[in-house]
Amino acid sequence: MAAKKPAKSPNVSKDELLGYYREMLLIRRFEEKAGQLYGMGLIGGFCHLYIGQEAVVVGLEATSQEGDQRITSYRDHGHMLACGMDPNGVMAELTGREGGYSKGKGGSMHMFSKEKEFYGGHGIVGAQVPLGAGLAFANKYRGNDNVSFTYFGDGSANQGQVYETFNMAALWKLPVVFVIENNQYAMGTAQKRSTSSPAIYTRGEAFGIPGESVDGMDVLAVKAAGEKATAHCRAGKGPYILEVMTYRYRGHSMSDPAKYRTREEVQKMREERDPIEGVRQMLLTGNHATEDDLKAIDKDIKAVVNEAAEFSKESPEPALDELYTDIYAEAV
Amino acid sequence: MATELLMPALSPTMEEGTLAKWVAKEGDSVNSGDIIAEIETDKATMEFEAVDEGILLKILVPEGSEGVKVNTPIAVIGEEGESAGDVAQPAAPVAAAAEEVSPQGAAEEAAPLAPAQVAVPSVDVTPDYPADAALKPTTVREALRDAMAEEMRADADVFVMGEEVAEYQGAYKVTQGLLDEFGDKRVIDTPITEHGFAGIGTGAAFAGLKPIVEFMTFNFAMQAIDQIINSAAKTLYMSGGQMGAPMVFRGPNGAAARVGAQHSQDYAAWYSAIPGLKVAMPYSAADAKGLLKAAIRDPNPVIFLENEILYGRSFDVPQIDYTIPFGKARIWREGSDVTLVSFGIGMQYALEAADRLAEDGISAEVIDLRTLRPLDYGTILNSVMKTNRCVTIEEGFPVGSIGNHLSAYIMENAFDYLDAPVINCTGKDVPMPYAANLEKLALVTTDEVIAAVKQVTYR
Numbered sequence: 053m054a055a056k057k058p059a060k061s062p063n064v065s066k067d068e069l070l071g072y073y074r075e076m077l078l079i080r081r082f083e084e085k086a087g088q089l090y091g092m093g094l095i096g097g098f099c100h101l102y103i104g105q106e107a108v109v110v111g112l113e114a115t116s117q118e119g120d121q122r123i124t125s126y127r128d129h130g131h132m133l134a135c136g137m138d139p140n141g142v143m144a145e146l147t148g149r150e151g152g153y154s155k156g157k158g159g160s161m162h163m164f165s166k167e168k169e170f171y172g173g174h175g176i177v178g179a180q181v182p183l184g185a186g187l188a189f190a191n192k193y194r195g196n197d198n199v200s201f202t203y204f205g206d207g208s209a210n211q212g213q214v215y216e217t218f219n220m221a222a223l224w225k226l227p228v229v230f231v232i233e234n235n236q237y238a239m240g241t242a243q244k245r246s247t248s249s250p251a252i253y254t255r256g257e258a259f260g261i262p263g264e265s266v267d268g269m270d271v272l273a274v275k276a277a278g279e280k281a282t283a284h285c286r287a288g289k290g291p292y293i294l295e296v297m298t299y300r301y302r303g304h305s306m307s308d309p310a311k312y313r314t315r316e317e318v319q320k321m322r323e324e325r326d327p328i329e330g331v332r333q334m335l336l337t338g339n340h341a342t343e344d345d346l347k348a349i350d351k352d353i354k355a356v357v358n359e360a361a362e363f364s365k366e367s368p369e370p371a372l373d374e375l376y377t378d379i380y381a382e383a384v
Numbered sequence: 385m386a387t388e389l390l391m392p393a394l395s396p397t398m399e400e401g402t403l404a405k406w407v408a409k410e411g412d413s414v415n416s417g418d419i420i421a422e423i424e425t426d427k428a429t430m431e432f433e434a435v436d437e438g439i440l441l442k443i444l445v446p447e448g449s450e451g452v453k454v455n456t457p458i459a460v461i462g463e464e465g466e467s468a469g470d471v472a473q474p475a476a477p478v479a480a481a482a483e484e485v486s487p488q489g490a491a492e493e494a495a496p497l498a499p500a501q502v503a504v505p506s507v508d509v510t511p512d513y514p515a516d517a518a519l520k521p522t523t524v525r526e527a528l529r530d531a532m533a534e535e536m537r538a539d540a541d542v543f544v545m546g547e548e549v550a551e552y553q554g555a556y557k558v559t560q561g562l563l564d565e566f567g568d569k570r571v572i573d574t575p576i577t578e579h580g581f582a583g584i585g586t587g588a589a590f591a592g593l594k595p596i597v598e599f600m601t602f603n604f605a606m607q608a609i610d611q612i613i614n615s616a617a618k619t620l621y622m623s624g625g626q627m628g629a630p631m632v633f634r635g636p637n638g639a640a641a642r643v644g645a646q647h648s649q650d651y652a653a654w655y656s657a658i659p660g661l662k663v664a665m666p667y668s669a670a671d672a673k674g675l676l677k678a679a680i681r682d683p684n685p686v687i688f689l690e691n692e693i694l695y696g697r698s699f700d701v702p703q704i705d706y707t708i709p710f711g712k713a714r715i716w717r718e719g720s721d722v723t724l725v726s727f728g729i730g731m732q733y734a735l736e737a738a739d740r741l742a743e744d745g746i747s748a749e750v751i752d753l754r755t756l757r758p759l760d761y762g763t764i765l766n767s768v769m770k771t772n773r774c775v776t777i778e779e780g781f782p783v784g785s786i787g788n789h790l791s792a793y794i795m796e797n798a799f800d801y802l803d804a805p806v807i808n809c810t811g812k813d814v815p816m817p818y819a820a821n822l823e824k825l826a827l828v829t830t831d832e833v834i835a836a837v838k839q840v841t842y843r
Contacts, residue, residue, distance in 0.1 A: 085435070091390065091394070091432075092393070093393045093454055123587075154624035154626075157622060158622040158624065162623070164623035164624075172622070172623070176610055179583065182611065184587060185583070185584050186584040186585060186590065187587045190587070190593050191591075193569070213579045216577040216581075217580050219580070220575060307428075311428070378620050379621055379659050380684050381628050384683065
């Protein structure tokens with residue numbers, strides 16, 4: 053892997069590239085801030101950061117259209133920001149405040165946005181996979197051409213319900229893109245210690261689902277693969293599997309000291325394959341942006357994230373009567 | 385502007401830790417992501433990374449310090465030329481309000497215990513349907529099928545999925561004829577994959593469809609219980625009311641006959657424990673139809689517990705469009721000496737016992753709960769305050785049963801009205817045996833109900 057390599061397909065507009073840079077940077081800075089707030093005790097419980105994996109959601113969101121759904125696991129902050137959810141609402145949910153997307157009742161792992169077609173935020177490893185296929189089932193039932201982006205990790209890929217879902221999704225030709233975010237570690241267990249066959253994308257073959265492996269540190273490669281996958285789904289050909297090879301720089305959650313890998317391994321990834329640095333170099337070497345342009349973007353993003361942090365601290369805790377609301381829906 | 389670095393909380397439970405080592409020294413410039421210190425928590429040694437870039441101006445807590453409280457300033461970071469004295473503001477306070485919102489406090493305010501004076505919840509005494517509605521003998525099986533067919537005609541978002549529901553016409557023939565009328569888009573045979581199709585059904589419900597997910601029996605739904613509880617029941621709450629699962633999980637529940645331990649379990653108490661679910665367990669065909677129609681229209685996930693032995697029983701069913709509301713018990717028989725509370729197939733023992741007790745001059749009031757969540761507490765309390773005695777009847781296991789819950793409720797709310805302890809008649813505390821004689825012994829019987837009534841009436 054060459055360091056800071058230029059994109060294989062430089063056929064991308066300056067504006068697109070700047071957009072990806074901005075979106076990835078927003079996720080990174082947001083997550084760094086979340087880590088900081090966690091350290092201050094403002095965020096409690098479990099908090100799983102997305103740092104290092106930014107190109108996956110940003111590349112795939114670039115291929116989505118109005119009405120498409122997305123669903124993922126508990127490592128969900130990046131997905132929410134990438135689909136356009138408000139950073140203030142996300143951060144305030146992390147701090148458990150009234151201004152959060154779930155009014156503080158969901159937390160880091162359980163957030164949703166009906167408006168942005170974001171269906172969570174699920175804390176049980178693998179459970180989002182049949183749920184995501186169910187969203188695709190609804191698309192097919194209604195006869196529209198929408199796609200469900202169903203994200204899960206290399207760890208989830210060993211859950212039985214994933215294969216129950218592959219079978220039905222293929223049988224019923226459901227428009228679902230299964231995005232396996234392979235960050236190499238299922239919590240503290242390296243993939244080679246947990247997974248009999250390393251090429252997870254080939255596991256769809258038994259069900260007739262095409263799959264491919266994608267460089268998840270290259271946003272343009274992710275986007276190109278996503279375009280192929282969504283076209284397949286929208287054409288009524290059924291599900292598609294993308295195994296996106298990525299890497300998380302931080303521990304599994306905030307309380308993970310990450311002793312199962314070396315500092316050098318992480319450092320090497322950061323230095324040689326960082327998805328944001330990759331786009332940054334592309335922008336600079338292609339003369340699409342100057343250092344000053346990028347500094348201005350950094351400044352903007354910092355302001356957005358600081359505002360989210362302020363909002364998340366100032367938003368009040370939920371009213372006590374919220375304990376007993378939203379348990380049952382009223383008939384309309 | 386110089387800022388203080390605070391002792392971080394590095395796990396959900398950490399309150400203090402040891403500052404094991406300073407990796408960065410005073411005067412070092414640090415970048416975001418650089419390790420500046422090592423901190424020992426109760427579980428592990430964690431690397432503490434810088435979030436902002438700047439110069440480490442001053443170390444406030446030397447390495448080796450133990451018991452450093454979370455949020456204690458441990459160092460000052462700033463730009464070139466600044467000094468540690470330039471700290472702009474005191475450390476941000478931890479969410480101070482958290483103290484005031486203890487769960488105990490909330491519970492006290494929200495759910496006060498009933499005082500000595502009994503406050504009976506309001507009771508709905510309107511008839512289920514007009515008295516002049518034409519009635520027709522119908523089996524429970526047909527009533528359930530008719531309920532689904534009527535709701536599917538009325539709402540194109542309603543569909544049925546499950547094992548053998550379409551071409552086979554239902555393993556117990558409950559979905560008979562639906563494929564012919566509604567086609568394979570809305571009557572869907574699934575593979576034998578309960579966990580998977582329960583999840584797909586729930587996802588479809590998140591998207592606004594109204595699935596009826598049939599389990600061939602609820603015994604197989606244990607494979608799917610994570611999706612039922614963690615996904616279907618909790619999402620409305622976890623999403624702050626944005627989205628939920630308007631759907632029905634239905635199928636036969638409890639013992640059939642001679643099918644052994646793995647196919648003979650009553651899940652009434654299990655599902656009734658879960659906030660976010662509604663639970664119905666009808667006895668008669670009219671209730672089965674009216675409750676299933678209500679369940680399909682309900683915007684919440686409903687567990688609909690049927691019974692294989694009852695499928696073939698006939699009851700009068702009104703020939704009109706009607707629903708039975710959840711949370712409204714039915715008094716099958718009025719009485720003055722004892723209250724019998726049951727639901728589902730337990731009702732047949734309750735009603736038989738009441739007939740035989742009448743011959744002995746004991747007048748039993750018989751209540752069919754019909755739904756277990758919500759539960760009609762008002763009707764139970766009114767009856768117990770009248771009869772002063774109560775026996776509950778169900779087929780499920782004795783520990784953590786519906787009867788246990790009712791006993792506790794009655795004791796807390798109408799203790800002074802009781803002339804005898806409440807007795808719970810349940811299935812026995814054993815896996816269901818296969819042998820005919822043992823199976824009979826394992827189930828609740830009418831004789832046991834009668835014996836319990838004689839005990840509470842001191843006869």
